Amino acid sequence: MSHNTFGHLFRVTTFGESHGPMIGGVVDGCPPGIRLDMDAIQSAMDRRRPGKSRHTTQRREPDTVRLVSGVLETEDGLLTTGTPIGIIIENVDQRSKDYSKIADRYRPGHADYTYDVKYGLRDYRGGGRSSARETAVRVAAGAIARAVVPGVTIRGALVEMGGDKAHARDWSIIDDNDFFCPDEAAALRWESRLDEVRRAGSSVGAVVEIEASGAPAGWGAPIYGKLDQDLASAMMSINAVKGVEIGLGFEAARLSGEENADEMRMGPNGPEFLTNNAGGVLGGISTGAPVVVRFAVKPTSSIRTARRSVTRGGEEVDVSTTGRHDPCVGIRAVPVGEAMMAIVLADHHLRDRAQTGERS
């Protein structure tokens, strides 16, 4: 995990900026003979796509995915060949406005300052490389990863917005509201709340939950190859994420050993856990129970209210953001979190198969 590549065996490398001609990436190490469904991939893209509802940025991107290598059209459908899969997504709506005004002023809470300090220059157009636009490639890669672990079901939800929690986990309604919210009542509350926030030119944070069921016990590895460690790394790599937890997470720190440890009994298919406080991971290795990860997304710093900042030249200024933006970036982080979960699991499936052979 370094530079712009994620994964040890199933490896995803991305490139591209918000306002260049295209973004894209390479999925390397994918097993051969995996059947890909372009419609499924495009559907995954559509879930993350900007401009889907009034609650996300109004940038209009079709986010049409092209796989330009590593696949072969056969009688059995579109199959991976085992060679690197090139992913291309064109930037369509990069709005050629004048960015010179923000080129030299640092938006508070954004990466403008740190990029400038690190690199001495930056592509300021639309946030450049730090734009969430890069996550489109992750979603495409994640859709391929899902096909590598077909027995695993991955689903994500927004479980908290602006401090208001979703209490239910009704996965069937996730795609029926604009928030990937698993709680009908919460979805209604959030709708009016977010309308307010948007009108005020403000923003709110959120918590996303990703759950993967169907992964066998045995994926992951001790010490520095832990499944939860790579999940933490994966989720923390998403824009605006400030915290990650597995299973009960921080809540576990408030329990006693008696309350926290999941007891076991024999089930019809072998050992079973009676609870899943561990979130499906013990000692860095999957237990067979659903893998559960939650991550905190900060409110986007693109807000209308003027905030104190400085320019590249050292002048003190006030900065406000008037362009299109997401009032709650957490929403579109849901499919991105699902994609990262899929990528981590595909990688660990291959790593486990390498060391211990085929796991039935």
Next chain:
Amino acid sequence: MSHNTFGHLFRVTTFGESHGPMIGGVVDGCPPGIRLDMDAIQSAMDRRRPGKSRHTTQRREPDTVRLVSGVLETEDGLLTTGTPIGIIIENVDQRSKDYSKIADRYRPGHADYTYDVKYGLRDYRGGGRSSARETAVRVAAGAIARAVVPGVTIRGALVEMGGDKAHARDWSIIDDNDFFCPDEAAALRWESRLDEVRRAGSSVGAVVEIEASGAPAGWGAPIYGKLDQDLASAMMSINAVKGVEIGLGFEAARLSGEENADEMRMGPNGPEFLTNNAGGVLGGISTGAPVVVRFAVKPTSSIRTARRSVTRGGEEVDVSTTGRHDPCVGIRAVPVGEAMMAIVLADHHLRDRAQTGERS
């Protein structure tokens, strides 16, 4: 970050089980000419050492570190040579009791089951590789890492135990109590609390906070080389950790964009942040403000109360742990967290120097 190696340029590889003859590791990629102070390294070891107080496991290990390669005694002291530094720590008190009874039964909340499923066999003596004993090597490696980034001050504290928070951050008293607690009142409360817990054969969770000040702006990188991503990975790799957050972390998800984003003004040495909600990282790159990480440690699952479990053979049993153990493993996780912070920063210092040259 894979297998038993952590880091991209400053790389730490560890080996060893709880009950083998020794544990150890290799620090690879260390710059040459770094002066090491064996007393300082040993002091770091002593802070993590078991048996220091009645509040930690009574296993007695001197944890004497030997550096068997990669260093040279010179007129200027003990200097690194740039070649791999071999670290050896002997296991002294591995108590040759009969472990056959637990060899085939899975302690709930432990990695017994997952190791067995994954590998088909496991070194069950004292937890084998999943024992926290491995973290001794991290502390030694972390002490070397600190010498690589001498301008950075790293300190850690237990900031919550069993749900009871430390409200103050008085770093001067950290080593005056048995908990690395930065709040005198809390330390008193925890003392009696932990006595109770220990007598009851129970355990409690904790939250650890690590702060690094003095790191310049510019360390880290976008996308999959983010500083906070590697910190999340580093902390989640520590035994029993279930959550990690940067800066305000999950709390940031409950704020508005106005409240959360750190404003900037010009200070005597350039741009300054007026607050540090971001925890010293924006866009994956350090801001120059203190880097702040917190992680949640679950209560150890080694408790006296019998819990339902199964055996390797599929028999349902009750398991309780009567041997020596830590009633709050979070305590000894403090120096481990500091070590991982040092390792991540040393690695990112080198990575940044590689790409952008010497940063004054």
Next chain:
Amino acid sequence: MSHNTFGHLFRVTTFGESHGPMIGGVVDGCPPGIRLDMDAIQSAMDRRRPGKSRHTTQRREPDTVRLVSGVLETEDGLLTTGTPIGIIIENVDQRSKDYSKIADRYRPGHADYTYDVKYGLRDYRGGGRSSARETAVRVAAGAIARAVVPGVTIRGALVEMGGDKAHARDWSIIDDNDFFCPDEAAALRWESRLDEVRRAGSSVGAVVEIEASGAPAGWGAPIYGKLDQDLASAMMSINAVKGVEIGLGFEAARLSGEENADEMRMGPNGPEFLTNNAGGVLGGISTGAPVVVRFAVKPTSSIRTARRSVTRGGEEVDVSTTGRHDPCVGIRAVPVGEAMMAIVLADHHLRDRAQTGERS
């Protein structure tokens, strides 16, 4: 070095097949602020381009390089930003002939059989991923790498063709003949020889020499980070290469210690080597003398003469190749070898700077 990524810090990932819509890659880890000259990059491409003379394959590819990310047009020219550089090269002349005939028969000496055994399927069109077409991306990446080590001069030559050696090393005439031959007399001999070979539908092997001067002493590292080790890896990764040597190479095995070791004396700028049998590398680290690598390129297996083979279905057949091909693939391997040298040196420059700081 694994999968389709080369390099540890300056990392090149490539994708694409001979007959897909495009080939491309990502250069990751490039320092920021490096000025790129698109004309220079295109010139490098043109040297490798097929169809330049009658002595190379008649496939016509403009090999126009597009850098779609990681660069910014500024007043100071086109500068790298430190983020991944996306490289796109369209396939233009992929000739839509019927490949079904060779889809199930293994051309002797080609990778058809091994790809099929490994992956269970393969993109047979034009050799798919095993086609030398992939090397176009390396040349583009190499042109970027050269800009990272501007003090280094890299040049390559064909020094042997079909067993006939070039005895002179007149670098000034390299681009004046169709073979990158540094020996005028040899170039004349090779011309008629290759005309014969081509008319006979046969092919010949070759030896390529790459020399890099201007690299400082101190690049490289011991044991598994040796400069010559990475050069061997880099050159052996080029299609059809079967051997690599550094300095005197295999000839050194025939000398005595007295003859082989390069003596030293003080020169105007410090220690100097009186000879360069070592090829600029001792103990895996550059000496400051020119780095010299040679590699052997086998004759292409695409020949008109029928050769015995088998089909995918297990039928014994005779196979001959009638399409366009290179009678001496070694020729176009020269710019590819130069590119790989540049990539290795750029990577080691960054690795050395990481560990030991700026080297003046």
Next chain:
Amino acid sequence: MSHNTFGHLFRVTTFGESHGPMIGGVVDGCPPGIRLDMDAIQSAMDRRRPGKSRHTTQRREPDTVRLVSGVLETEDGLLTTGTPIGIIIENVDQRSKDYSKIADRYRPGHADYTYDVKYGLRDYRGGGRSSARETAVRVAAGAIARAVVPGVTIRGALVEMGGDKAHARDWSIIDDNDFFCPDEAAALRWESRLDEVRRAGSSVGAVVEIEASGAPAGWGAPIYGKLDQDLASAMMSINAVKGVEIGLGFEAARLSGEENADEMRMGPNGPEFLTNNAGGVLGGISTGAPVVVRFAVKPTSSIRTARRSVTRGGEEVDVSTTGRHDPCVGIRAVPVGEAMMAIVLADHHLRDRAQTGERS
């Protein structure tokens, strides 16, 4: 492959200098449940051990290997557990002579100068990290690797010494002479030749051949994960190696396409190659035929004849080596080459299993 770690999944990390208390390493990623035979490991060590005959250095090292982690004594013998295997080999005969004289003078052909330039200091005692002593750890790791690919037979031979070739390949006599020579007549010639060389205080180079039979078709991968690429990297990482070739190697560059490409026919177990000019690798992937690698070892630069050199301080001096040394370091490189072959094959076996599943 970087720093002091070799391999992607089966990973070997080494540490230690010639004159420290011990050398050692970590084998990480080894599959669990592999039965290790300590006698076989020690036998492998003994073949490389110094002081075995008058033809190698007279340093006396028992080279006793201890595996201090990652293995478990069971009813089925000593089994790997899947966790890192710690390897410890004590240095016994590091002769406490005064090295101060060579501390500041650069022995021609040695890495003294380059280490000093790179690191600013070096452990000069006995060559420090650049000593061939490090290769003992490789042999131990290689013995473990062999157990990971039990169907593969690896054997090595010295096939040329001081320019005098062994023409036969009688593998049965390899261990009957002091040179691992597969040609009885050559062994006799080399014996008297090497006696002369030793008496003269001179040295000679050599060529080593390593052959692995029994590896299935399908190991390796295209582009930067080529089997032959990793073999080149592995062999070039051995001290004093200056060239590597696969199959016919440089000789292939002198053949026509008709002569070089191996024809195929159906054999009793499927497709077969009628010749093996390719050395068992096509397109970076194993063909099922024996994998054949040769590498050139330069004559050691430790010779009695005075050679011109300089000191650290810039003084011109003459340097000769009077201590114990190998007159032909190529001899002891044979078991090291075998070990590296085993490590590469074990790694690629796991990598192949990861991507394509169990290969029968």
